[in-house]
Amino acid sequence: MPLEILLVLVVVGISGIGLMLHLTGRSRMRVLTHDLAWQDWLRHFPDDDVVDVTVSHDGHFALIRTKEVAGLLWSFGADTAARHLLDFDWLEHPEGFEILFHDFSIPRVIVRLDETERRHWRHLLDPV
Amino acid sequence: MTEQVSFPDAVQWAVPFFIAAILVEFVWIAIKGRGGRYETRDALTSLIMGAGNIASGFLLGFIAYAFFMWLWQITPLDLGTSVPVIFICFVLDDLRYYWVHRFGHRIRWVWASHVNHHSSQHYNLTTALRQTWTYTFTFMMVVRAPLILLGFHPAMVLFVGGLNLIYQFWIHTEAIRKMPRWFEAVMNTPSHHRVHHGRNARYLDCNYAGVFIIWDKLFGTFVPEQESDKVDYGLVHNIGTFNPLRVAFHEWVSIWRDATQTGLSLRQRLAYCFAPPGYSHDGSRNNSNQIKAKHLARHPEDHGTPGFEGFSASRQNGLADRS
Ligand SMILES: [Zn+2]
Numbered sequence: 001m002p003l004e005i006l007l008v009l010v011v012v013g014i015s016g017i018g019l020m021l022h023l024t025g026r027s028r029m030r031v032l033t034h035d036l037a038w039q040d041w042l043r044h045f046p047d048d049d050v051v052d053v054t055v056s057h058d059g060h061f062a063l064i065r066t067k068e069v070a071g072l073l074w075s076f077g078a079d080t081a082a083r084h085l086l087d088f089d090w091l092e093h094p095e096g097f098e099i100l101f102h103d104f105s106i107p108r109v110i111v112r113l114d115e116t117e118r119r120h121w122r123h124l125l126d127p128v
Numbered sequence: 129m130t131e132q133v134s135f136p137d138a139v140q141w142a143v144p145f146f147i148a149a150i151l152v153e154f155v156w157i158a159i160k161g162r163g164g165r166y167e168t169r170d171a172l173t174s175l176i177m178g179a180g181n182i183a184s185g186f187l188l189g190f191i192a193y194a195f196f197m198w199l200w201q202i203t204p205l206d207l208g209t210s211v212p213v214i215f216i217c218f219v220l221d222d223l224r225y226y227w228v229h230r231f232g233h234r235i236r237w238v239w240a241s242h243v244n245h246h247s248s249q250h251y252n253l254t255t256a257l258r259q260t261w262t263y264t265f266t267f268m269m270v271v272r273a274p275l276i277l278l279g280f281h282p283a284m285v286l287f288v289g290g291l292n293l294i295y296q297f298w299i300h301t302e303a304i305r306k307m308p309r310w311f312e313a314v315m316n317t318p319s320h321h322r323v324h325h326g327r328n329a330r331y332l333d334c335n336y337a338g339v340f341i342i343w344d345k346l347f348g349t350f351v352p353e354q355e356s357d358k359v360d361y362g363l364v365h366n367i368g369t370f371n372p373l374r375v376a377f378h379e380w381v382s383i384w385r386d387a388t389q390t391g392l393s394l395r396q397r398l399a400y401c402f403a404p405p406g407y408s409h410d411g412s413r414n415n416s417n418q419i420k421a422k423h424l425a426r427h428p429e430d431h432g433t434p435g436f437e438g439f440s441a442s443r444q445n446g447l448a449d450r451s
């Protein structure tokens with residue numbers, strides 16, 4: 001196949017499919033409730049004993065405390081991603097916190113929290 | 129030697145068909161309200177990975193091709209390009225695919241390339257196109273050497289390999305539950321391949337087939353889809369990025385970081401590169417056998433069921449406190 005035609009097909013195909021998905025509402029992020037977050041965490045880490053779950057006001061972030069270690073669960077497109085808070089940096093951010101996992105498969109997560117939540121989350125993580 | 133053997137690049141010619149089929153699957157799911165899920169960024173990432181795979185073929189394909197042509201120079205055998213020879217080549221190349229794919233899940237160096245095909249939590253036709261950019265660096269082209277030395281022309285081997293990939297496109301769907309029984313018995317199908325994409329403990333390391341599922345049955349890696357254990361798609365540790373560059377290279381970066389830590393023996397460094405995924409020198413990670421054993425400790429009722437044959441929870445040390 002001539003390269004130009006292949007290139008046009010690929011570019012038009014990809015952008016067309018992307019546009020179609022976006023316009024039909026397929027860009028919606030997963031919204032977490034307390035129970036959904038609990039359930040999603042166990043899906044990622046079936047061995048954990050979850051102690052409590054704190055979901056952010058927008059439903060896109062949850063702080064999970066387990067018997068061993070805390071963890072962060074967040075909306076990742078229509079699904080979630082999750083990591084234990086073991087090897088990470090925790091920075092203040094105008095919208096809440098910025099979490100840098102030292103992991104190439106997760107650049108950074110900006111956790112959007114309001115003022116009250118921010119104090120609460122800090123408190124939850126502090127006693128460690 | 130056969131002179132001027134040329135075969136079309138099947139994968140490129142299939143691109144319009146891929147696009148059309150994705151549209152059909154999407155509309156089908158939208159109308160029926162079942163049979164799969166689509167998500168914008170996930171699908172875009174998969175499609176860009178597919179385009180990048182073709183591009184990496186343009187850029188790096190010459191390395192494998194030069195190697196194959198060198199083998200073709202030294203072999204005294206030439207089977208020609210008759211239709212039966214092409215068919216036999218297709219079947220043998222599918223056996224080659226089975227082993228490359230199995231290595232892809234059991235050797236971390238090869239997994240670093242293949243992992244991105246499994247990095248979506250979705251399973252639809254776009255997932256089929258989420259293909260590696262780094263296959264050349266796995267050196268898995270050597271597995272094709274016997275085919276060429278046997279007298280199958282390199283261009284023909286690459287052609288049937290393309291057909292193999294095209295076959296595997298349509299099985300990445302939840303819209304088809306089961307094919308007729310005879311078909312499920314011989315061929316790789318949506319049902320068999322869904323299982324291969326599962327991160328459920330039961331479904332780890334099975335159904336490596338490309339076109340014919342018989343290889344898995346022959347080599348003892350076949351696990352049928354279980355009504356009672358819905359497939360959970362993705363990786364044991366799902367990635368948190370849609371950035372194609374990170375998707376393509378994240379496991380290579382992890383290998384580098386793991387293998388270059390201070391204070392490791394040479395043996396441990398090599399294990400980080402070539403042992404099955406999940407190896408760690410300090411026992412902080414789990415490989416698939418350990419994941420299965422831990423699952424059995426939590427769910428003893430699954431002992432001896434498909435995917436857990438020959439596994440026992442007690443084989444895994446340090447589990448007593450968990451169970
Ligand atoms: Zn695979």
Ligand SMILES: [Zn+2]
Nearest residue numbers: 245256300321
């Ligand atoms: Zn697949």
